[in-house]
Each structure stands twice: as structure tokens, then as C-alpha cells.
Amino acid sequence: MTGQAIAMSATADRPADDRAARLGTLFDSHHQRLYRLARRLSRSAEDARDLVQDTFLRAARHASSVPEGASHEEAWLVRVLINLARDRWRQLAVRQRSATTLIHDSGDPSDTESSLLARSIVWQALDRLPPRRRAILVFYEIEGLAIPAIARLLGLAAVTVRWHLSIGRRELAAAVNGQFGKKGGMNHD
Amino acid sequence: MTDVGRLLREGDPLKTEAPQGIEGLSPAEAQVMRREMLDALSQPVPLVPIWQRPITVGALALLMMAVSALAGHRSSPSGPDFASSDVGSGGSSGSVDCRQLQFSTPGGTRIIWIFDEKLRLQESMP
Numbered sequence: 001m002t003g004q005a006i007a008m009s010a011t012a013d014r015p016a017d018d019r020a021a022r023l024g025t026l027f028d029s030h031h032q033r034l035y036r037l038a039r040r041l042s043r044s045a046e047d048a049r050d051l052v053q054d055t056f057l058r059a060a061r062h063a064s065s066v067p068e069g070a071s072h073e074e075a076w077l078v079r080v081l082i083n084l085a086r087d088r089w090r091q092l093a094v095r096q097r098s099a100t101t102l103i104h105d106s107g108d109p110s111d112t113e114s115s116l117l118a119r120s121i122v123w124q125a126l127d128r129l130p131p132r133r134r135a136i137l138v139f140y141e142i143e144g145l146a147i148p149a150i151a152r153l154l155g156l157a158a159v160t161v162r163w164h165l166s167i168g169r170r171e172l173a174a175a176v177n178g179q180f181g182k183k184g185g186m187n188h189d
Numbered sequence: 190m191t192d193v194g195r196l197l198r199e200g201d202p203l204k205t206e207a208p209q210g211i212e213g214l215s216p217a218e219a220q221v222m223r224r225e226m227l228d229a230l231s232q233p234v235p236l237v238p239i240w241q242r243p244i245t246v247g248a249l250a251l252l253m254m255a256v257s258a259l260a261g262h263r264s265s266p267s268g269p270d271f272a273s274s275d276v277g278s279g280g281s282s283g284s285v286d287c288r289q290l291q292f293s294t295p296g297g298t299r300i301i302w303i304f305d306e307k308l309r310l311q312e313s314m315p
Contacts, residue, residue: 020227027223032213039203049214053222060229119200122193141194142201173191 019063027056029070030077037078040138041085041131051088055081075153078135082154085131118176125175133164137172140165287311 034055038048058080059066066076126134132154139145139153147165151158203213214222288304303312 016231020230023226023230024223027219027226031219031222035214036203039206040201045202045206049218049222052214053225056222056226057229060226063230115199119196122196123200123202126197137193137197141197169193172193172197176191176193176196 023056023060023063026059026066026073026077030074031056033074034077034081036143037135037138038081038085040142041082041134043127047088051081051084054084058084071152075155078153079155082131082135085135089131117179121176121179122172125172129168129171133168136161136164137168 031052035048035052038051038055039045042048042051055077059077066073126137129137135154136150139150140147145153147158147161150156151161154161287306288308290302290304291299293299301312301314302310303314305311
């Protein structure tokens with residue numbers, strides 16, 4: 001009880017201007033990086049903007065729970081964003097459980113078409129992954145983060161990150177190979 | 190092996206949406222977002238009614254499961270019914286040298302096991 005009372009009074013004592021300044025700095029330091037992550041976790045730029053907005057709104061409403069220090073702040077924001085993405089992904093998954101993936105199936109595609117198709121398939125498959133696994137793939141494959149850095153950012157063990165990475169890659173490869181297999185065994189080795 | 194990493198990098202939506210190399214929010218979008226965040230700071234946090242809080246809901250669900258499990262356990266007629274008693278060997282000294290364990294199976298058969306003083310099974314009925 002004493003601990004709670006002290007924490008509450010510390011928050012209340014912090015001047016509003018001070019908190020606004022800290023949040024402003026937090027936003028300025030992290031919004032672009034968060035948007036990039038959100039965009040790669042969302043289907044559209046609009047969804048990504050909503051995710052970033054909701055993440056910072058949560059930071060504003062729970063300012064006292066944002067840890068001090070750039071790397072801790074970043075990890076906190078990334079985890080909030082992934083949790084929000086997960087909530088949305090679950091809602092979407094319930095709505096779209098019976099929906100089927102539409103893939104163009106007309107004629108033999110040229111090389112350009114097939115590589116466009118492969119990219120489209122792999123991003124559609126990424127869309128179906130749970131947000132945390134998706135985030136791990138994005139961090140590793142697109143942002144080029146090392147496994148220990150991803151583990152620190154998400155608060156996971158390195159072995160868990162490696163496991164998600166391996167499963168995620170396998171799922172994406174299966175999606176690509178499955179679709180091209182149906183269309184006549186195109187090889188994307 | 191399909192190079193999913195290459196496909197992911199090539200299909201990165203940030204590249205296609207920001208061909209000029211400006212990957213991210215525009216300054217105008219960022220300003221709007223920043224303002225909304227700072228406005229939220231001055232607004233009171235909306236209170237969630239206690240029955241909508243996940244911890245409350247979880248605790249209630251656990252409590253209901255515990256109560257129903259307890260009620261089910263108490264009213265269950267199918268469990269074996271145990272009873273044990275001491276049986277005197279003949280009553281000369283009054284000391285207890287035999288023990289009896291009686292129970293009934295779910296089917297209704299009553300079983301009696303009689304043990305000696307070293308808890309070795311002497312007799313089983315039926």
C-alpha cells in the first residue's frame with residue numbers, strides 16, 4: 001500500500017508541463033521508427049497511422065508507466081504497438097476466418113508478373129501470421145536487426161526469437177511454394 | 190529454398206508508398222498526431238467499469254469454475270464411498286489387531302477388506 005501511495009504521489013507531483021515535454025520528446029524520437037514498424041505490420045498506411053496514434057495515446061494516458069531511457073522507451077512503445085496490432089489481428093481473424101485468398105490465375109505469368117505475384121503472396125502470408133511472429137520477421141529480414149537485439153526489444157529469449165523466425169520463414173515459404181505449385185511448379189529458389 | 194527475406198524486402202510497402210525515400214509519416218501527419226497525444230494528456234483517463242476490467246472478469250470466471258467444481262464434487266454420486274473401522278479380534282484384551290476398509294464401487298458393489306495388525310490383507314469380501 002505504501003509503495004502504491006508513493007508512486008501515485010510522484011506522478012501527481014510531476015508538473016503537467018514536464019510530462020508534456022517528456023511525451024513530446026518521446027514522440028519526436030520514436031514516431032518514424034514506430035510508423036515503419038506499424039506499416040509493415042498492417043495492411044494499409046491508414047491502419048498503420050491508427051496503430052501509431054493509439055500507441056502514443058496509450059503512452060499519454062499511462063505516462064507514468066513509460067520507462068526512462070531511449071532503449072527502454074523504444075521497447076515499451078514497440079511492445080504496446082505489437083499488442084495493439086495483435087488485438088486488431090484477432091478481431092480481423094474472427095471476421096475473415098472463412099475468407100479465401102484471391103490470387104490471379106490467368107495464363108502463364110512472365111518473370112516480372114511471377115515475381116510480383118511471389119511478393120504479393122509472401123506479404124499476404126505475412127498478414128496471416130500472429131503479430132509478434134510477423135514483427136520478428138520484419139525486424140530480422142527487413143530492418144536487419146540481430147537476434148539478440150530483437151530479443152531485447154521484445155523482452156523474449158533469443159531462442160524464442162529464433163524459433164518464431166524459423167516457423168515464420170517456413171510458413172511464408174510454404175505459402176509461396178503452395179501457390180506456385182498450384183500454378184505449375186514455378187521455382188523460386 | 191524460397192528466399193522469403195528477399196521477397197519481403199522487395200515487396201516492402203514502405204518502398205512502394207514512399208518512392209522518394211521518405212519512409213514514414215509526413216511532417217503534417219506527425220504534427221496532427223503529436224497534438225492529439227498532448228491533448229490526451231490533459232484529458233482524464235476514461236474509467237472502465239469494474240465488471241469490464243479483464244482481471245475482474247478473469248477472477249469471476251475462476252471463482253465460478255471453482256464453485257461449480259466444488260458443487261459437482263459434493264453432489265457426485267459416482268465416486269467410491271470409503272469407510273474404515275477397527276475390528277477387535279475377539280474382545281479378550283480390548284486391543285485393536287484388525288482393521289477393516291469398506292467401500293462401494295460406482296456400480297454399487299460393497300467391498301470390505303480386512304487387514305491384520307501389520308496392515309496385510311487378510312480377507313476380501315465379496
